[in-house]
Amino acid sequence: MRILYLHQYFNTPEMSGGTRSYEMARRMVAAGHEVHMLTSYREKGYQSDWFTTNEAGIQVHWFPVPYSNHMSYGQRIKAFFAFAFAARQKALSLEGDIVFATSTPLTIALPGVLAARKHQIPMVFEVRDLWPEVPIAIGALKNPIMRFGARWLERWAYRHSSSVVALSPGMKQGIVSTGYPASRVAVIPNSSDNHEFQHDQQAAVAFRSERPWLGSRPLLVYAGTFGKINGVGYMVELASALQERGSDICFLLVGDGQERPAVIEAAQEAGVYEKNMFFESVIPKREIPALLSAATIASNLVIDLPAARANSANKFFDSLAAGKPVLINHGGWMHELIKAHGCGLAMWETPVEKVAEELDEKLHDSVWLDQAGAAAKVLAEQEFDREVLANQLIQVMETTLEGDPSRAAEIAPGNYSY
Structure with missing residues (x-):
């Protein structure tokens, strides 16, 4: 597969923050797939346009959009849409067999869906947080119009996704509650890198x-x-x-x-x-x-x-x-x-x-x-071993590309013993 992987906040191990996309994408490469990662470059002043690096075989396309947790909610929303617009242009210029878009932010669905439409290929949408429920709950989205728009965008993203990956059973419940078919939702949590985290x-x-x-x-x-x-x-x-x-x-x-x-x-x-x-x-x-x-x-x-x-x-x-x-x-x-x-x-x-x-x-x-x-x-x-969960993700993408997205829940049901 030639995978167009969209993640606004992709990190390598040399950066701070989560590395789920890096770890999953490098395993896709190891399995013989070609991965083009579209992401943002968050440092200030060093770049002004798209540039590309190779990270463990992943072709990473970076676009400068400054971001930090110190920003106001308004500034963050501007950054979300700035990257969504830039990523749309880039994704349309790249060829692919499947789009994989991972939130947050939810706006990543915009370039993902548009690229999938243009190339006439399926999109798999990954949900890392229940947006917009979480930002609404903490008061980040107070404007009724913005709340309505966020909820509309959430459902629009699901409606245009061939299959969905949820990072927890509770997230799957939230997705299914919108009317999305449960059979097309895989549960693939964040993972444990058991080799890298051996006690030293x-x-x-x-x-x-x-x-x-x-x-x-x-x-x-x-x-x-x-x-x-x-x-x-x-x-x-x-x-x-x-x-x-x-x-x-x-x-x-x-x-x-x-x-x-x-x-x-x-x-x-x-x-x-x-x-x-x-x-x-x-x-x-x-x-x-x-x-x-x-x-x-x-x-x-x-x-x-x-x-x-x-x-x-x-x-x-x-x-x-x-x-x-x-x-x-x-x-x-x-x-x-x-x-x-x-x-x-x-x-x-x-x-x-x-x-x-x-x-x-x-x-x-x-x-x-x-x-x-x-x-x-x-x-x-x-x-939660990374190797196992990465293989499940690859299987979900392969079966979706083959036209059988309803196998997603069978591949990764998310049944954990409590």
Whole structure:
């Protein structure tokens, strides 16, 4: 297949952020397919037009559209449409057998559908978040006209997709609720890179030795975006509760985003900043294995909204691959997985004082840590291995191209044991 792969926020391992598209696309190349990735170049001032690089055999076409989580919602929407317009022109100029467009943002469907129409080829649409439910829930889309337009665009995207890939069972439910056929929706979550995330004791020792404040203290890590949906301020409350208990557990929050200054300010006001809570800037994806090797437990956070419970965050699957227990503070399928498999602490609707008590107990219990870590790795290998899920994605695309999109749900049903 010659695949036109559209993803506005494609990252390589040398960049910070999720690398799902990179990992999936390079496996498509390894399977003998030709992949043209259309994406945005987010740095300022270095480029002014399309340019192409080869990343692990993927032909990556970059177009400069600055973007960051520090932008206002209005600025972000402008960036979404700027890239959609540019990607439309580029996609129309490239030949392909199938279009694969991955959101967010939802506007990626515009160039995807138009390219599929022009070339008279099928489109597979991947849904990474339930748009527009999530931005509406957090107040990012307040204008009634914009809400109507976003909901119309969502249904338009589904209507023009031969098949759809959802990143969680909850996302599939949301898609099917719009009237889209369930048989044409595959569930292929974010994945665990089990080879890359093997525990590295040497890297763990080096990581800790470079941070005098850490030493041998138990370490809880959050590595991700400081966005409104993430609710990272929860960590400040938890650090404060642990400090009151006299616990030696410390927190390392790695990342950037619109809410980061507010979280740092809250940590300072709570008296935990650089005492048991520390902050570091974003790091490339290739450095995350060392970070997780040094961690005692990892975390996945979102604010408690029904629309957010279907999330499929990369950090959760990276943590499983690293064989680390995961602390989670929200409901949904990940919460149920942790409870069922004993691979962490499922703390939805639990008072922060109780969470602190559980953490203080479990992070000083070597037997529990070993058992939970082993359970995490088993889950990563048996349910979420990247090689298996990438092969499912390729099968969905191949059967869609062959004119049999209704096999999508059969190939990747998303039936997980809770």
